[in-house]
Amino acid sequence: MAKSIDLIVTELADREAIRELPARYCDCVWRTDVEGIVDLFTEDGSFSITARDAETTTTGRANLHKMYKEALASVTPRPYIHNHVVDLKGGNHATGRCYVELRDASNDMKWIGTGYYHDDYAKVGERWKFQSRKFKAVRFDPREQK
Numbered sequence: 001m002a003k004s005i006d007l008i009v010t011e012l013a014d015r016e017a018i019r020e021l022p023a024r025y026c027d028c029v030w031r032t033d034v035e036g037i038v039d040l041f042t043e044d045g046s047f048s049i050t051a052r053d054a055e056t057t058t059t060g061r062a063n064l065h066k067m068y069k070e071a072l073a074s075v076t077p078r079p080y081i082h083n084h085v086v087d088l089k090g091g092n093h094a095t096g097r098c099y100v101e102l103r104d105a106s107n108d109m110k111w112i113g114t115g116y117y118h119d120d121y122a123k124v125g126e127r128w129k130f131q132s133r134k135f136k137a138v139r140f141d142p143r144e145q146k
Contacts, residue, residue, distance in 0.1 A: 011088060017128045018086050018121050022098050025130075026079045034068045041130045042122050051115075051137035076105035077112065092123035093131075100135075113140035 003011075021040055028036035038061050041047070046059040047067070058067040084098040096119045102112040115137040122131040 014088060014094070014123070014128065015086050018094055018096060019084050021121065021128060021130060022081050022084055022096075022117065022119070025133075026081055029072070029077060029079055032072050034065060034072060037068050038065045041133075042124055045130050046132045047130075048132070048134040049137070050135070051140050078103045078105050078109065081117075094121040094128070095119065096121065102140075111141075114138050115140065 025037060025040055027033075028040070041061060041064055043061055044059065045061065045064065046057055047064060048055055048057040058064055080101045080103070082099045082101070084096060086094055086096040088094045097116055098119075099114070099116045101114050103109045104112050115135055118134045118136065120131040121128050123129075
């Protein structure tokens with residue numbers, strides 16, 4: 001059965017809104033806009049980092065705010081995202097992946113590492129947000145930078 005024009009337009013609008021989330025996330029990181037980053041997450045949203053066989057997870061907006069504020073006060077990462085893939089799951093849920101390269105603005109934009117995000121998205125009202133964002137570092141070498 002063919003999709004209706006209304007369904008196609010809704011899916012296109014949803015995909016575009018979801019694809020904008022990682023771009024807004026990176027923009028907020030560049031500008032050290034902690035409130036902006038946290039606003040991209042649902043109330044119970046979570047962010048996880050897996051690097052060197054260790055994983056840390058932060059859940060809830062208050063905890064995310066504290067974590068991002070501390071993290072961005074100590075480093076000046078400049079993320080560049082690539083190859084965003086979105087899978088609409090229906091029922092105002094979707095998943096996606098995008099790949100990231102990290103550079104250090106405080107050290108002549110030297111390469112810090114690379115990896116990917118695996119995201120779960122939820123539509124809250126009319127806005128798509130991160131339900132969970134999981135960063136998997138494929139290579140992460142901040143110690144080599146200075």
